[in-house]
Amino acid sequence: MSSTSRIPGFKDLGVDARRAHVAAMSGLSLVDLAVLDPAHGLGLEQADRMVENVVGVLGVPVGIATNFVVDGREVLVPMATEEASVVAAASNLARMARPHGGFVSSATAPLMQAQVQVLDVADPVAGRVRLLEAREELMALADEQDPALVRHGGGARDVVVRLVPVNAEKTFVVLHLVVDVRDAMGANAVNTMAEAIAARVAEIAGGRSLLRILTNKADLRVTRVRAVFGAEQLGGPQVVDDMVSAAAFAVADPYRAATHNKGIMNGVTAVVLATGNDTRAVEAGAHSHAVGPDGRYSSLSRFEKTADGHLVGTLELPMAVGLVGGATKVHPVARANVAITGARSAAELASLVVSVGLAQNAAALRALASEGIQRGHMSLHARNVAVSAGAVGEEVDAVASAMVNAKTIGADAAGALLARHRAGLD
Numbered sequence: 001m002s003s004t005s006r007i008p009g010f011k012d013l014g015v016d017a018r019r020a021h022v023a024a025m026s027g028l029s030l031v032d033l034a035v036l037d038p039a040h041g042l043g044l045e046q047a048d049r050m051v052e053n054v055v056g057v058l059g060v061p062v063g064i065a066t067n068f069v070v071d072g073r074e075v076l077v078p079m080a081t082e083e084a085s086v087v088a089a090a091s092n093l094a095r096m097a098r099p100h101g102g103f104v105s106s107a108t109a110p111l112m113q114a115q116v117q118v119l120d121v122a123d124p125v126a127g128r129v130r131l132l133e134a135r136e137e138l139m140a141l142a143d144e145q146d147p148a149l150v151r152h153g154g155g156a157r158d159v160v161v162r163l164v165p166v167n168a169e170k171t172f173v174v175l176h177l178v179v180d181v182r183d184a185m186g187a188n189a190v191n192t193m194a195e196a197i198a199a200r201v202a203e204i205a206g207g208r209s210l211l212r213i214l215t216n217k218a219d220l221r222v223t224r225v226r227a228v229f230g231a232e233q234l235g236g237p238q239v240v241d242d243m244v245s246a247a248a249f250a251v252a253d254p255y256r257a258a259t260h261n262k263g264i265m266n267g268v269t270a271v272v273l274a275t276g277n278d279t280r281a282v283e284a285g286a287h288s289h290a291v292g293p294d295g296r297y298s299s300l301s302r303f304e305k306t307a308d309g310h311l312v313g314t315l316e317l318p319m320a321v322g323l324v325g326g327a328t329k330v331h332p333v334a335r336a337n338v339a340i341t342g343a344r345s346a347a348e349l350a351s352l353v354v355s356v357g358l359a360q361n362a363a364a365l366r367a368l369a370s371e372g373i374q375r376g377h378m379s380l381h382a383r384n385v386a387v388s389a390g391a392v393g394e395e396v397d398a399v400a401s402a403m404v405n406a407k408t409i410g411a412d413a414a415g416a417l418l419a420r421h422r423a424g425l426d
């Protein structure tokens with residue numbers, strides 16, 4: 001097996017040669033990787049068992065982010081995305097992090113929370129205290145719902161009760177059941193527990209239960225990642241200073257923060273999707289986490305200049321991803337992608353997800369703070385523009401290259417260059 005994710009020129013290889021590197025790195029065979037072919041991936045019959053009213057399957061490109069070292073482990077990371085330049089960007093900044101140790105992660109326990117909303121409690125403050133008195137009883141009742149999870153070392157870990165004021169006359173008593181879900185994403189598990197304890201919760205509180213469902217603001221299940229990017233590799237001290245200023249802009253301004261955080265999710269969501277996890281849950285958790293104690297939406301990441309002039313980035317995200325359950329275990333391509341990462345726990349997968357998010361974020365900031373985003377992004381997007389103009393086969397690269405060389409990337413240029421190529425005038 002190969003031991004490095006540093007594969008210069010990986011981008012210039014063909015699909016088969018890239019798969020050979022992935023096989024050498026992951027220990028998978030080329031037969032195992034053949035499931036990545038659209039012809040061998042998710043079939044109609046299986047899709048019809050996954051969701052309702054199926055009429056087809058949507059193919060999404062799966063690219064490999066190279067150069068990643070996460071917690072000292074060399075790793076190739078599959079990214080499922082339709083957006084050009086995202087895989088390149090993550091690979092580029094992972095390359096720049098290598099000389100400084102790559103990405104270092106840490107995480108809380110995999111604690112998910114289910115909410116039980118209780119209405120019409122005459123004495124909500126005392127109702128909260130009554131529920132806290134019943135903590136052990138309610139946790140035992142919850143654990144009875146999923147002995148398998150308990151066998152895997154998971155189960156209920158705490159009961160928290162919040163009073164949510166609606167208006168002068170109405171306050172909801174909201175119980176949070178905190179559950180260690182181990183290597184599951186945990187939504188089905190904690191929803192089942194919440195439904196099972198709701199009646200007893202309402203009885204103790206002295207009201208009527210209504211919503212019994214997990215929260216995707218999974219702020220007790222957080223993964224943090226840190227990485228240092230060398231000043232010289234980034235483009236020098238001015239680029240470092242400008243990246244710090246660009247990052248500060250996202251901290252201070254919600255309009256900028258929305259796009260800054262979208263850049264982070266370009267990387268995060270691509271790995272979450274590739275591994276068959278719930279992208280909506282992760283996105284909802286991330287953006288809810290971006291709202292600070294002051295109620296303002298802000299940047300999810302931070303960038304600072306280190307004492308020796310390099311750039312250090314940090315990113316902390318709620319990360320509700322699983323290795324078991326959901327589509328991760330049943331979708332053939334997701335299973336292959338998880339195997340490519342070599343992740344042995346949900347926590348390890350989460351560290352890869354957040355590392356790619358930080359790399360993506362840094363790459364975008366570097367491009368924006370130096371040459372602007374368009375050269376890099378559009379030069380890789382050019383092939384899509386060429387296809388949109390009708391280019392096929394070898395025409396695609398010919399038209400795309402001609403547009404990049406002419407520094408004019410757009411539908412009109414693609415159409416004109418395609419006509420010239422077909423007339424043998426280029």
Ligand SMILES: CC(C)(COP(=O)([O-])OP(=O)([O-])OC[C@H]1O[C@@H](n2cnc3c(N)ncnc32)[C@H](O)[C@@H]1OP(=O)([O-])[O-])[C@@H](O)C(=O)NCCC(=O)NCCSC(=O)C[C@@](C)(O)CC(=O)[O-]
Nearest residue numbers: 008009011085086088089091092259260263363364367376
């Ligand atoms: C695109 C690059 C990397 C080019 O950057 P470059 O410096 O021209 O790249 P290079 O040719 O010198 O190659 C350097 C490394 O980049 C990678 N790389 C380079 N090219 C490829 C390729 N074709 N295929 C795969 N990997 C590629 C690859 O790792 C390569 O090294 P190697 O490993 O080969 O030794 C750079 O311009 C960049 O990172 N741009 C940022 C692009 C980006 O952020 N795209 C996201 C879409 S824009 C967006 O939606 C987010 C945003 C911007 O709005 C967020 C925000 O506002 O904050």
Ligand SMILES: NC(=O)C1=CN([C@@H]2O[C@H](COP(=O)(O)OP(=O)(O)OC[C@H]3O[C@@H](n4cnc5c(N)ncnc54)[C@H](OP(=O)(O)O)[C@@H]3O)[C@@H](O)[C@H]2O)C=CC1
Nearest residue numbers: 148152181182183184185186187188189278281324325326
């Ligand atoms: N985000 C949201 O708002 C919602 C998301 N969902 C969906 O729920 C799914 C994820 O829920 P999840 O509960 O993970 O799915 P599953 O119920 O499919 O998987 C969890 C179960 O896997 C079993 N299991 C096996 N090995 C382990 C292990 N090592 N650690 C933990 N559990 C293990 C456990 O019980 P057992 O062995 O008995 O299976 C556990 O209850 C996703 O598809 C998501 O889209 C659903 C509702 C809402």
